[in-house]
Amino acid sequence: MSSPSKSTSTLSQSTAPDTEMDQAHSVLRSVWGYDSFRPLQADAVQDVVRGRDSLVVLPTGGGKSLCYQVPALVRDGMSVVVSPLISLMKDQVDALTANGVAAALVNSTQSMDQKRETADRIRRGEIKILYLAPERLLTPKTLAFLRSLPISFFAIDEAHCVSNWGHDFRPEYRGLRILKEQFPAASVHAFTATASQQVRDDITEQLQLHEPRVLVGNFDRPNLTYRMLRSDGKLNQIQQCIQQHRGESGVVYCITRKEVEQTAAALESMGVRTLPYHAGLAAEIRQANQEAFIQEKVDVIVATVAFGMGIDKSNVRFVIHAGMPKSIEHYQQESGRAGRDGLAAECVLIHSGGDLMSWKRILENGDRNNFQSAMGSVEAMASLCNGVQCRHASLVEYFGQEYDADNCDACDVCLGELDVVEDPITLAQKILSCVVRLKERYGVAHTVKVLTGSKDQKVIQAGHDQLSTYNLLSNEGANAVRTWIEQLISQNHLIRTGEYQSLRLTESGRALLKREGDVTLTKVSAKSSSRRPAANASWEGVDRQLFDHLRSLRSEMASERGVPAYVIFGDAVLRELARVRPTSIDKLTHIRGIGDRKREEFGQLFLDSIDQYCEKNPLVRDQSDNTAPAPINKPRANTAPNAAMVQAFQLFRDGRSASEVAEKMGRAESTVSKYLSDFIQSENITDPTQWVPKEEAEAIRAALLAAEDERLRPVFEALNEEMSYEKIRIVATCMKNEMADDADD
Incomplete structure (x- = not known):
């Protein structure tokens, strides 16, 4: 196999015949409603059109799908797209069909009649793009069927799954190396969002690509605002972010399934339209929850990393990590699911010192052969979380590229939200x-x-209370000290070593002891954050109420058709419609993202809706210049209990006993007993008999009234140690509420 030619910057489009690239631009405009390709898209399209093998690395939101969908309509024959998830294939086929493209998929959920119908359409040459999972593609029956057809090219999506050096290796992807052998006339094109040089080399080798061109896009996502927050009332931090994006789509990632369930339940009880998603749920529940999110029946999905690869949703306005991801590659891909439409979006990562040890325990139970490498990735992620360098620069430089701006104006560091010591x-x-x-x-x-x-x-046993540094930072608090240690690690003044992750000074750390060198440390309590200026800019001139009006219409249309809302129109299109407020079908030709098919099918419906709104709210129509920006919702100050507590509160409201709640949540009864006491106090309950039999409650009440102070031990002894502390605490709390009510009267 010949070595690939490589490019890591935008390349000029010149070598493909002008007629073919002209045709590609015509298809882009008529089908998708775009006047030009994004950076590197033209070069990737050019390679596919010419039939030259290629590997394309474009960050999430960079427009990878158009790189093979447009050429599929230019080249003769049928193209085959290899995709790992049924849901992703379905969403892409729905979107293509809505644009008037003859696309189909074959998967295990279909009936034999459906599969036969698709096969007949393929034989008649009616299908231009066919989506298959790698497992189905590699069956002898499918390969034999495809060999009988004029296949133009294969596009392999999520190609990092090919490499066992990648962050999401899938063994079935390895089998795709036979494509070059089985289909010598078809070109093969690999697409992925994240791939290091090592992974890129492995992909080209494993797929046996012939003299491929490797195109690597800019890893920076300038429309995303990154914030790395130290955990300090995590649920409250999550809720504040959601309040900033009220009514918008967002994803909350948690490390464990248990945390997913608790966080989803807590947010639901706070009035957030949310659902959970993790691998422990039944497949039909996962599918239903995912579809509810995509079709905008809920605003927020709370999930483990099992959720995401199959999501083709462009209008995710925020991604929250309620814990540190296990690698920067994972973080880049997961956070990159925000703002795929190019509009401003927010990525908030809430981390704590315990995250690193949580990942260590998880990884120790996995592949021990890859443990050291995996822990290295975790530590790199920890350094990013605790770093004080521009987040955009840190991410771009991790992937081997240079960041040439002094201030990104799009992260907590550059926005001045970190208080420096x-x-x-x-x-x-x-x-x-x-x-x-x-x-x-x-x-x-x-x-x-x-x-x-x-x-x-x-x-004490080690005698470390006798050290001169003992109690040296007692006024600062453990959280602050832990943060500073992590920051010293991220700036390479300290490193972790050995099995027990012992701290050791580096050369620069020893120099710092002599006051030589530089260091930046930040205070734990960050300045209050607000939305980045670009978020305001993306709403400039947009009538927000009209946008919501059009969004409701879009949801209705999507529900009727059983497709994701973005298949009708993306948020960027709706904002432009609410800004321009066009008066005719002809005016829609100037709205980026509306192709011929959608203009014909949906155009008049949206124009009628705009007319209806503007009759009630007189507005200037056919705007071309931006006007004043729309107001932004500010975060609401709130102190919320943690997720587990909120889940317990809801179960108590449902009439569950402490033992039932403990069993359902997998918590110790003593812990749940404390939650119950907090619940009784919060709900101002004065009758304990829901949890304590009436006779026992009266006996406990008498003992409490006779007690000289609020200690529970004397009461426990006065009751001959026959009543549990939990029951005594319940009655005591009810009595406090009763006395407080009497005082108010």
Whole structure:
């Protein structure tokens, strides 16, 4: 196999015959309603049109699908798209069909009659694009069928799955290497959102690509605003972000299934239209929840990383990580599901020092041969979370590219939302000195305990309470000290070593002890954040109420047709319609994203809706210049309980006992008992008999009234130790509520 020629920047389009590229531009305009290709799209299209093997790496939202969909309508014969998920195939076929493109798919959910009908249409030459999963494509029956047809090319989506060096390796993708052998006349084109040089080389080798051109797009997503927040009331932080995007689509990623369930339940109880998604749910439930999200029947999906690869939804306005992802590759792909339509979107990552150890435990139960490599990825992600460099620059540079702007104006660092410690060198010296005095044999947790003056038994037994650095930062709090240690690690003044992740000073760390070099440390409490200016700009001139009016129409039409809402029109199109407010079908030709088929099928319906709105709300029509920006919803201050507590509260409202709640949540009864006490206090309940039999409650009440103070131990003993502390606590809380009511009266 010949070595690939490579390009990591936008290339000029010149070598394909003008007529073919002219035809490609004509197809782009008439079918999709776009006047020009995005960066690298033209070059990728050119390679497919010419039949030259290629590997295209474009970040999520870069428009990979058009790179093979447009050429499929230019080249003779049928193209085959290999896709890993049924839901993704269905969504793409629905979108293509809505644009008037003859596309089809074959999968295990279809009946034999449906499969036969599709096969007949293919034989008659009616299908231009066929979607298949790799497992189905590689069956002898399918291969024999395809060999009898004029196949123009194969497009392999999510091609990083080919490489076992990638972040989502799938063994079945390896079998695709036979395509070049079985179909020598067809070109093969691989597409992925994230792939390191090692992964790119592996993909070209495994697929046996012949002299492929490798196109690598810019990994930066300038329309995304990144924020890395230290966990401080995680559920409250999640809720604040959702409130900023009220009524908009968003994804909340959690590390574990249990956290998914708890967070989804908590948000639902707060009035957020949300559903959970994780691999532990039945397949039909996962499918139903995913479709509800895509069709905008709910606003938020709370999920593990099992959700996402199959999502072709352009108007996700925010992605929240309620925990640190296990690699920067995963973060780039998951956060990249926001703002695929090019409009401003927000990516918030809420992390804590415990995330790294959580991933360590998870990875230890996985592939031990890949453990060290996987932990290296986790540590790189931790450094990004705790870093103080521009987030856009950090991500781009991780993937081997340069970021040439001094200020991205799109992350918490560049927006000045991080409060910088005034004398960071002195603070760093205190921490580094403690690590030295601990002989560089202890990890982050123990070092924090020493610096904050913990009375932990291990600290005392080791004699570390006698160190000069013991209690040195007791006024700062454990969270702050842990954050500073993580920041020293991210700036390479400290490193973790060995099986127990012991802290050790680097050369620059030892220099810092002598006040040589630079360091930046931030205060844990960040400044209040607001939406980035670009978010305002994307709404400039848009009548927000008209946008919502059109959005409702879109939802109705999507429900009637059983397709995702974006298949009708994307958010960018609706915003432009609500800004321009066109008066005729002809005016729709100037709206980017409306092709001929959609203009004919949906144009008049949307024009009528705009007419109806503007009759009630007199507005200037056929606008071309932007007007004043629409107001932005501000976050609402709120202090919310944690997710587990909110879930427990709802179960108590449903009449569940403490033992039932403990079993359902998988928590200790003592923990749930505390939740119950908080619930009783929160709901101002004065009657304990839902949880404590009436006679027992009266006995406990009498003992509490006779007690000299609020300690429960004397009450427990006065009742001959026959009543549990949980029951005593329930009655005591009800009595406090009753007394508070009496005082108010």
